[in-house]
Amino acid sequence: MFQLLRRNWYKAQVCLRGTKISHTTNSILMSSESPNDTKRPSSAILVNPPKQKKQKLKRYKQKKVDVTSPLGILQLEIDELLKENSLARENVCNDIKTILNDKTNEIRDKYHREVSNVKVQKLTSNGDGLALIDNPVETTKKQIVIIPFGLPGDLVNVKVFKTHPYYVESDLLDVLENSPLRHNELIRDKYFGKYSGSQFEFLTYEDQLKIKQTTVANAYKFFAPRLVSEGLLPEIGTTVASPLKYNYRTKITPHFDMPRRATTLEVRPPLGFGQKGRPKWRKETLEVGGTAPILDIDRCELATDILNIGLTNERRKFDVEFKKYKKGATILLRENTVILDPKVPTEEQLGEGSRDINGKVSYIEVADEEHGVALAKTCVTNSTQIVTEYVDGYVFNFSAGEFFQNNDSILPIVTKYVRDNLQIPNSSSHDPNYLVDAYCGSGLFSVCSSKGVTKVIGVEISADSVSFAEKNAKANNVENCRFIVGKAEKLFESIDIPSDRTSVILDPPRKGCDEIFMKQLSEFHPARIVYISCNVHSQARDLEYFLKETENGKDYKVESLRGFDFFPQTHHVESVCVLSRV
Numbered sequence: 001m002f003q004l005l006r007r008n009w010y011k012a013q014v015c016l017r018g019t020k021i022s023h024t025t026n027s028i029l030m031s032s033e034s035p036n037d038t039k040r041p042s043s044a045i046l047v048n049p050p051k052q053k054k055q056k057l058k059r060y061k062q063k064k065v066d067v068t069s070p071l072g073i074l075q076l077e078i079d080e081l082l083k084e085n086s087l088a089r090e091n092v093c094n095d096i097k098t099i100l101n102d103k104t105n106e107i108r109d110k111y112h113r114e115v116s117n118v119k120v121q122k123l124t125s126n127g128d129g130l131a132l133i134d135n136p137v138e139t140t141k142k143q144i145v146i147i148p149f150g151l152p153g154d155l156v157n158v159k160v161f162k163t164h165p166y167y168v169e170s171d172l173l174d175v176l177e178n179s180p181l182r183h184n185e186l187i188r189d190k191y192f193g194k195y196s197g198s199q200f201e202f203l204t205y206e207d208q209l210k211i212k213q214t215t216v217a218n219a220y221k222f223f224a225p226r227l228v229s230e231g232l233l234p235e236i237g238t239t240v241a242s243p244l245k246y247n248y249r250t251k252i253t254p255h256f257d258m259p260r261r262a263t264t265l266e267v268r269p270p271l272g273f274g275q276k277g278r279p280k281w282r283k284e285t286l287e288v289g290g291t292a293p294i295l296d297i298d299r300c301e302l303a304t305d306i307l308n309i310g311l312t313n314e315r316r317k318f319d320v321e322f323k324k325y326k327k328g329a330t331i332l333l334r335e336n337t338v339i340l341d342p343k344v345p346t347e348e349q350l351g352e353g354s355r356d357i358n359g360k361v362s363y364i365e366v367a368d369e370e371h372g373v374a375l376a377k378t379c380v381t382n383s384t385q386i387v388t389e390y391v392d393g394y395v396f397n398f399s400a401g402e403f404f405q406n407n408d409s410i411l412p413i414v415t416k417y418v419r420d421n422l423q424i425p426n427s428s429s430h431d432p433n434y435l436v437d438a439y440c441g442s443g444l445f446s447v448c449s450s451k452g453v454t455k456v457i458g459v460e461i462s463a464d465s466v467s468f469a470e471k472n473a474k475a476n477n478v479e480n481c482r483f484i485v486g487k488a489e490k491l492f493e494s495i496d497i498p499s500d501r502t503s504v505i506l507d508p509p510r511k512g513c514d515e516i517f518m519k520q521l522s523e524f525h526p527a528r529i530v531y532i533s534c535n536v537h538s539q540a541r542d543l544e545y546f547l548k549e550t551e552n553g554k555d556y557k558v559e560s561l562r563g564f565d566f567f568p569q570t571h572h573v574e575s576v577c578v579l580s581r582v
């Protein structure tokens with residue numbers, strides 16, 4: 001059904017690309033003389049009329065979108081809103097061709113206007129408000145409007161500024177009536193409303209967790225409709241909270257752009273994160289961070305304290321050195337942890353890191369009371385430098401620029417949850433059991449789940465991460481792990497372990513696993529599967545495929561499904577789904 005929806009959507013988009021420009025060939029009778037012949041043509045021959053400049057019609061270029069990307073999901077969310085309002089796509093499609101070819105801007109100005117008293121109906125999984133407004137030109141039609149920082153139940157004024165075939169983008173101008181969800185008094189980020197970093201700050205934390213639970217439910221409704229309609233899913237668990245609600249991010253990447261066509265920077269460009277919306281409704285932040293596409297940010301409320309110190313250092317450096325850059329760049333700020341030896345001066349133990357105005361490596365000392373040690377936190381800016389994190393009593397080293405989970409306060413909870421759910425039921429401690437960690441990175445789940453397991457096999461595409469996974473196992477005295485560099489899709493060709501004694505962890509990137517991998521996983525037929533995902537939509541798609549389309553999928557039951565809040569104050573949710581063989 002979803003495929004059908006998708007196909008129809010694209011059909012509709014293609015129809016909107018505008019009429020084909022018919023190249024009316026002024027059919028002409030050419031002289032038999034060669035075109036290079038400079039002689040005047042004889043009067044008996046018809047000559048080309050003076051060439052008229054062809055009027056090129058601008059056409060809307062439909063970008064190909066992955067259906068599980070935010071834009072792909074938006075299309076499904078729009079369809080749902082239409083259904084709830086008894087409308088069809090024809091009732092909301094916009095005349096893009098006319099807007100694009102409107103030389104006088106008359107039509108465009110009609111579309112890109114202010115609209116008052118708009119009731120926000122829904123929240124997208126991207127955290128934006130969604131509402132219906134009248135079409136300003138075709139009076140029988142409506143428009144779908146996206147309202148950043150609008151909440152269901154808000155009554156707002158907006159300014160429409162961009163038109164797409166099936167929706168329009170707007171800026172929030174005023175909030176006339178507050179949604180019951182809206183708690184503006186909770187906002188503490190001075191940049192709130194201007195970027196997506198603290199997008200959910202105006203919600204209570206309880207509501208943030210509930211919204212993320214709904215995001216998981218909606219993802220399965222959209223991408224696993226058969227599992228939903230056949231009752232093959234358990235009740236979606238409550239979202240697991242993050243112990244830290246602020247100052248939890250251990251990596252941030254502020255960046256800057258080079259102005260178009262410029263080859264040198266004469267003026268220091270804004271350094272920070274991409275703007276979201278133009279916050280006319282929050283008068284107090286109008287000037288904060290500027291109005292350029294990149295917001296100039298001197299503090300990130302979500303980042304740890306040492307990263308904020310690093311941000312101050314690197315911004316100071318950038319103020320002086322920005323002219324050296326020939327193109328835009330990203331500055332990496334990654335937290336590093338050092339266990340301090342009380343007998344050695346702290347400065348001598350820090351290694352390289354972001355430096356303060358006096359050229360000294362900045363650090364913060366923290367006491368780890370549980371383990372009775374003193375720690376120093378530094379901020380690493382070199383992507384190839386090795387950084388250290390401690391998770392659940394294990395030590396992990398990895399290159400600062402490589403993937404590592406980004407909220408270490410929630411990691412012990414997640415790793416314990418994964419470990420507990422990998423256990424094969426009814427097995428005694430004497431039975432051999434195995435673990436396959438697909439997409440294993442630098443070995444986080446392999447190492448944290450290795451106790452009591454006969455053998456762990458990890459696979460990972462990045463050779464650098466695999467070499468760290470091996471070193472991490474060694475550093476933690478874990479001897480039962482073997483790591484393979486390669487595509488997860490090739491994994492099952494090279495392993496020889498009994499599947500009914502094996503649990504599998506999947507933790508793929510946002511795009512999820514592919515069908516080849518899911519088929520092979522099904523053929524392998526493991527006892528348990530724990531699928532961790534930073535994109536619940538691709539997870540839902542993969543699981544429906546696995547359970548309904550692969551040979552052995554029918555042998556599995558979804559035991560549990562729930563979100564984990566790795567990123568408080570944002571719309572992001574990690575989802576963990578546990579499958580067992582029945």
Ligand SMILES: C[S@@+](CC[C@H](N)C(=O)[O-])C[C@H]1O[C@@H](n2cnc3c(N)ncnc32)[C@H](O)[C@@H]1O
Binds near residue numbers: 443445487
């Ligand atoms: C979300 S990360 C998870 C890493 C690890 N589980 C962790 O928690 O630190 C996904 C990992 O998959 C790796 N990856 C991407 N495509 C892959 C593929 N086709 N086969 C194996 N690994 C892949 C990436 O390099 C990345 O390390």
